[in-house]
Amino acid sequence: MTEVVDRQDLVHSLRDFFKRECGTREQRRALSSDGSVTHNQELYAKLADLGWLGCAIPTEYGGGGGSATDACHVVEEAAYSLAPLFGLAVSLVSSTVVERFGTEEQKRDILGGVCRGEVLATAISEPGAGSDPGSMICRAERRGDTYVINGQKTWISCAHIASRIQVLCRTDSSGAKHDGITMIDVPADAEGLEVRPIRTMGGDEVNDVFFTDVTVGADRVIGEPGRAWHQIMRTLNTDRLMCGAVFLGRARRTFDDALEYVSTREQFGRPIGSFQAIRHRIADLATELECCRLLVYSSAAKLDADPGRCVPREASMVKLKVTETAKRMAVEGMQLFGGAGYTLEHDMERHLRESIVSTVYAGTSEIQRDIIGRSYGL
Structure with missing residues (x-):
């Protein structure tokens, strides 16, 4: 129970922080040079000062000694907030290889640097x-x-x-x-x-x-x-899990933006969300989103239970399901917004631009399906 309470406190703290730092479009535009910059180092340094960059890094290297589940919450909430922190998930994934295969000196140097706010690639x-x-x-x-x-x-x-x-x-x-x-x-x-x-x-x-x-x-x-290829294969679980957490956050934000719009936009004398065609579409998207959340955090729990365990099937399922859902969510969101979604006045066009590529990088959806299929002996 204590662990659950602590994790709830983490999520609440993250949400408060991101709401304060980048809760408005004006704040996000300032942090991202009007959308052209995807990583703000000053904001990233604040995460480092709060200990969140090293939440899953062992304490002996300057981290918080937390879990993959903790890291998922950090990147999910950052993605939901639309914070310009592109280096966050990338650095967390890159640090995993060092933690598992680096020398003690490399761990102190590289992992310590991540905790202090350095970006890895x-x-x-x-x-x-x-x-x-x-x-x-x-x-x-x-x-x-x-x-x-x-x-x-x-x-x-x-x-x-x-x-x-x-x-x-x-x-x-x-x-x-x-x-x-x-x-x-x-x-x-x-x-x-x-x-x-x-x-x-x-x-x-x-x-x-x-x-x-x-x-x-x-x-x-x-x-x-x-032996680097064999090493990297043993850490792709984390890569795909973090990718899933990022786009879980993005899918949540896309859904919430769409829900708010259809709840307030009126046509024919009532909110468009009250029409059955749209109400059913929202119901389907909400169900898909919940499936993604359960998949991400059940997979994170398996990794936390046995950090050395290789779970390629589950990791590929996370990458496949969540990114495909995030892309669908953005396409559906554009349709629900109508012409308004195509304008720069709303974030929906950004959701589409940034989600559409999610099924390509970090291993395409086709590659993930192949991995999953092979895991069943096919």
């Missing part, structure tokens, strides 16, 4: 290696006590605001394509590293990252050389 995808990351060719060559990195990464979230980038590089091509890949912690200001933003409908989110003879110490290897 992880670079996996390449122009020719998206859904098939085993085809990556970005290379790191061992030279004495250093690695020299050359190549390109693409679609890298938060690289433009990160203090360090965890780069997956090919260090050996002699074995299977998923072997011989090594994760290296690279300072974002390393000589020879160039970040070029990719313009998207969602704003400044993703980037191309180029490496030209970027040289770092061999002590920056995270985990075992040549």
